[in-house]
Amino acid sequence: MYVYTFLSIICTLPLALCYGNGKVTGSCGNMIPSHPASSQTSSAPYTVSVNQSSFQGGDTITVTLQGQSTAFRGFLLEAREVGGGQPVGTFSVTDSQAQLLACSGIINSAVSHTSPANKNSVKVLWKAPSSGVSKDIAFSATFVQDKVTFWVQVKSETVKFTGVPSTTTPSLPISFISSAECGNTKVCVSQPSNCNPASSSSCSFISVTAFSTNSTFLVEISGPASGYVATGFSNDQKMGNDDIYICVINGSGVQVQHAHSTGKVMPQILSQGQVSNVQSSVNNGVISCSFTSQNAITTQSRSAASNFTYYLLFASGPASGGSIKFHDNTFSSNQKVDLTNPQFLATSEPSSVKAHGALMLISWMTTGSLGMLIARYLKAATKQHRCCNKDFWFLAHLTLMVTSVIASGIAFIVIFSFAQDWSGGAHPVLGCIVMILALIQPIGAAFRCAPGNKWRFVFNWGHALNALVIKVLAVAAIFTGLGLIDNTDSRWLQKVMGGFVAWEVLCFLLYELNLRNCLKEKTERTSDSNTTEVVLLGIFFLGNIAFLVALLCGIGMS
Template structure:
């Protein structure tokens, strides 16, 4: 399904100076399959009902019509043959007060499929297209002026101003005199779209959404959508919405619009003015929105948009997601890493040490790996009970692989043969290779997870994780070098010495990195 209407009205300025009258070439285009019919295209003042200006023909496939007793005030096709575009020229009137102008047209594919009142990007009298969503468009007029006095604002960082801070994620709602009409503003840095959602809770699903993003041609357009579960929102008709401006400037996408639509989180629910407000952003692919790359910003409490206020901060991660992340960090940064290190080195550093009739290294290894598997299972259950769906992306794929291999590791160990068996080496190699695969996948899953939850400009949490990986690699190499060196002099291996000191050093450094990331997730 296309994200936007399958027909677009594009305006091209023909004059280079602010002359009167101003001329534009209009292009009715992009139909797949081809549009069979097209009712007259007209120019109106934004918010008005009277047609203005006059058209002239470009080519022989169109004809001029008289509308509202004004000759040449509308243009249409000359045949029912399928067509992919229809061009004409439009000239502004030479008198009268002109405000923003838009072109409207109705496209008919067949008797059951048609689009009524498709609007072009708005143009001003000096010929500037406000809907031209390119990197060369003028900067957005959206700002924090009036927050708390005339409009409700939600922003991240707290109290940021989108007119001066390009890293400000911002939305505002200004109630108009009618009480049922609001002017909304959206602004934020994004690869393809910035969106706001109105929800009864802090979970995605049954949300009323407005998306400000790039269409197939890279033009910024406004779209209305409704989400069901955590799947891609379903586009719905724009309804009683007047687009005031759209822009993209140096990667910052902005839209402002007036809406008379009733905000409803379920199609049949009683309307309310209090909602949790979501701000999300992500990429678009050929006009289709992709999953947001970071956790959406969510207002800390329900917001009544009829009462002006300023929310200084927007909260992000729900507690259950934080718990999932913390458990996975503990499992594969600390208990899992320590368990692997002990199995590899402690049995050589402290041979013959017994606990409960078993080698001490074996008891420590089994205990730590058991904790890792249990923590992974709990984290796995938590996140799926919260999402209740497949969210997509690399992170859940990596997480599922970690869960499967982690569950298989102790099962395989239960059926291992005795150390004296001739084929014991098969188990040893399989156990070691599976452990290495789990470790690599777990590290990748943690990196992708941190990228999802870290909304800071510096992205410091993945960098801390990178430091941990480097620290772990250095300590593993130190342990290897030490034991290879000590094997030359067997008296040097006394069960205490340098090997245990390196193990203790690894644990202390590991704990420091872990605490830093746990604090980061807690504040995310």
């Protein structure tokens, strides 16, 4: 008796275990597993659900296999027309627990398990054919609890076919990655905010889908770049002690690299570890890749983290031979995020970057502009008005310009203590030139000739020309700086800055015309002409403050 039982076990064991890897194409037709038992007739403790009740040709539907109270070990999923027996459409997987099968000679027409481990939930994507479907469909799944307990063809609700899309030819997706499930099944962050990489070639995008095990997650990265796009999991908004994944062009394809950053140096490339299901593309200058990782996220000198709350960092730039170069675009999420809590995050500039931008705007678009205007046009209006044995215009000019230099110096120190590098393209170079020339101004003024000296004109012209060069370069630096922090599609901060510059040019032209007119008529200065200059100063100041406040608010919200 014992011998018979033992032989029975030996004979049936291969049948029970040979499909633990999910290679069950032999069951595609009737969806019945090759197990030594009959399917259950009771109501299945499992469900097949979909995220939409109707579809058109080419639509993508999310399908979820769910255990209500009992885990399942194996499964087989197909989509079939109602009343039909052949699979339709194609699947794609975002879950390491699932793999694609070819049923009835159709590639990717079914999904099955990858191991006999217990599963509580599996999500996959199904794409409807662009043509050839004219009926409603339903998803059918076989669930295997153990070798003798399984349910066959557990069906979803019927998904109604509503026709083909409009006759207009849709544009091809720029990336196979989409923002459609952001906030629903995955955590996302992008620049510009809330953009969709599938339809925008300027969208830099990260998404992370954490699975119930908390040790497996799906990462998607997409963005315009010449060599690579990368994401990092960080405890702050700066580089250093970050867990990084890089999608870099290497030869004719895109390679996924796992790395760790130790600061403002080349990240240390690590073993790829448990990375699977890699998909990638390079389309019109946009690099996209997705992959599943079972590597533990580690930061702080590679010590394992105790939770799944991180800042998400993005970087992109050039590469050569599979090796990344210095990045030319970066951003981070505005807050730490729990990767298991799906949401669409905003990006944010660190407070030090915002403080730098605000100080530079105040320095060279308000105090600096007022100081230059007073020195050029309001000397006569303040004639005979003195304080501390100095002309009032001179004291006002000196105070405003010293304030500009001091504020610029603080802004310079703040940004370099934060960034500690020259990232940002032309902006840091222009800023350094402005800072150097701004320091030359007070030094030159301290050693200027007396007003009656025959060489005084050299100082006057040099001082004025240097101020003009500073103003032009400062405006260029502000434009490039706003371009780095303005993450909106409309780039409205740069447009407001353009209006700001136009307003200042208009006011200076009005002052210049008024001055030329007085010189042409060779008339004595009167109280009326002085009043005109003071009124123009008031108008200039009010308009300047209005533009300044708008830009400061924009920087604060960036």
